[in-house]
Amino acid sequence: QLQLAESGGGLVQPGGSLRLSCAASGFTLNAYAIDWFRQAPGQDREGVSCINSLDGITYYADSVKGRFTIYRDNAKNTVYLQMNSLKPEDTGVYYCSLRPGYLHCSNYSLETVRYWGQGTQVTVSS
Numbered sequence: 001q002l003q004l005a006e007s008g009g010g011l012v013q014p015g016g017s018l019r020l021s022c023a024a025s026g027f028t029l030n031a032y033a034i035d036w037f038r039q040a041p042g043q044d045r046e047g048v049s050c051i052n053s054l055d056g057i058t059y060y061a062d063s064v065k066g067r068f069t070i071y072r073d074n075a076k077n078t079v080y081l082q083m084n085s086l087k088p089e090d091t092g093v094y095y096c097s098l099r100p101g102y103l104h105c106s107n108y109s110l111e112t113v114r115y116w117g118q119g120t121q122v123t124v125s126s
Contacts, residue, residue: 002027002115004096009120012086020081020120022096030054030072032098033105034079038122040092047108048094049081059105064090086124093119 008020022034033052039045049070050059058070069082079096097114099106 002098002100004098004115004117006094006096006117006120009094009122011123011125013126014087014124016086016124017082017084018086018122020083020094020096020122022079022081022117024077029077029079029098030074031103032100033102034070034072035097035105035108036070036081037095037097037108038090038092039095039119040089043092045095045110050105050108051079052105053103057105059107083122086122088124091122091124093121095119 003025005023006020008018010018012018031053033050035050036048037045038048048061048064049068051070051072060068067085070079072079096117099112099114
C-alpha cells in the first residue's frame with residue numbers, strides 16, 4: 001500500500017521560511033509525479049507545486065512562483081517543498097499527493113485516483 005507522510009509544518013512569521021517533507025514508505029517516490037496541495041479553512045484544496053518523475057520538471061501555481069521550490073532527494077526517498085518569503089495567505093494544511101502510474105504532472109488534476117498524506121499545518125502569522 002502506498003503511504004505518504006508530510007512533516008515540517010509550523011508557525012512562522014510573515015517573510016519567514018519552512019521546508020516541508022513528503023516521505024514514502026514501501027515504494028519509490030521517484031517513480032511518480034508528486035504534487036503539493038494546500039487547503040485553507042473554508043477553501044477548496046488547491047495545487048501548489050508538482051515535480052515530474054524521471055525528468056524532474058517542476059511546476060508552480062502563480063501565487064507561489066519565485067518563493068517556493070519543489071525538489072527530490074532520491075537517496076532519502078523524499079520530496080521537499082522549500083517555502084520562502086511566506087505570507088499569511090500561505091496558511092493552510094499542506095498535503096503531498098500522487099496518482100498511481102503517472103510519471104508526469106497534470107495541472108493538479110483531481111479527476112483520477114490519488115493517494116494523500118495526512119497533511120501538515122502551516123500557519124503564517126505575526
